[in-house]
Amino acid sequence: ESWLTVKGNQDRALHEATDERLQRNPTLAFVVSEVGREGVEWCQALPATAELEDVLLCHGTPASDEGLLLEEVESGYPRLREPAKVREDLEAYASATLVLCGHTHLPRAVQLPGGPLVVNPGSVGLPAYDHDVPCFHRMESGSPHASYAIAERRGGGPWSVEHFRIPYPHEEAARRAGELGRPDWQKWIRTGFAR
Structure with missing residues (x-):
């Protein structure tokens, strides 16, 4: 398949x-x-992007795999962007009713007023990290569990989304990260926090 x-x-x-x-x-x-x-x-x-009927997939934003679609960084941590800014990034995809994105590893769903439902399913395997683009910041899901989402629409109605967090052998993955010389990843995988 x-x-x-x-x-x-x-x-x-x-x-x-x-x-x-x-x-x-x-x-x-x-x-x-x-x-x-x-x-x-x-x-x-x-x-970099894909479209299937009225669904848009991108990693960060449609223009950048390191862009932040739903969040902006302030004082080293993410906060939700203004809906108008998100819509600007999606302007070329006005027919999309569902946008699936990632990059931040933070599971969330945001319904843009008069626009698409934007869903980030979270991460399977790296629930927290720090990064220096666009400036130093930390992304933290607060849980070591694998995260995914299921979006569905029935009868042409609005999209609904469910987020799931499921356990997996994250201690084993954390141990392996440490063995590979990544104590930072070891902590992030083990805890879901990047502090």
């Missing part, structure tokens, strides 16, 4: 990885070694 998939910033990083960057980033080196050349090429071939 084929799943509609879009490229995220980490998928792009796999393809852009240089030998020097692989030496400095043990996580990237591990992923490249695990997925192999074929996996890297598959990630590179993914589209």
Whole structure:
């Protein structure tokens, strides 16, 4: 079965990885070694956005896999953006009634007034992190559980969404991150916090 998939910033990083960057980033080196050349090429071939009828998929924003669609960073932490700013980012996709995005790893659903339902399903495997783009900030889901969402529409009506958090062997994943030289990821995976 084929799943509609879009490229995220980490998928792009796999393809852009240089030998020097692989030496400095043990996580990237591990992923490249695990997925192999074929996996890297598959990630590179993914589209940045995808549309299926009135559904839009993007990783960050339609214009950037590192953009923040629903949040903006203030004082090192995310807060919801004004709906008008989100709509500006979605202007070219006015017919979308459902927008599926990611990047922040924060599960949420935001109904834009007079516009689409925007859903971030959260993360399976990295429930918290810190990053320096656009400035230093922390994203924290507050739970080590895997997160996903199911959106459905019945009879042409409005979209509904359910978010789920399910346990998985996150302690094992955290231990492995530590073994691979990522004590930061170890903490993030174990706790869902980046402090």
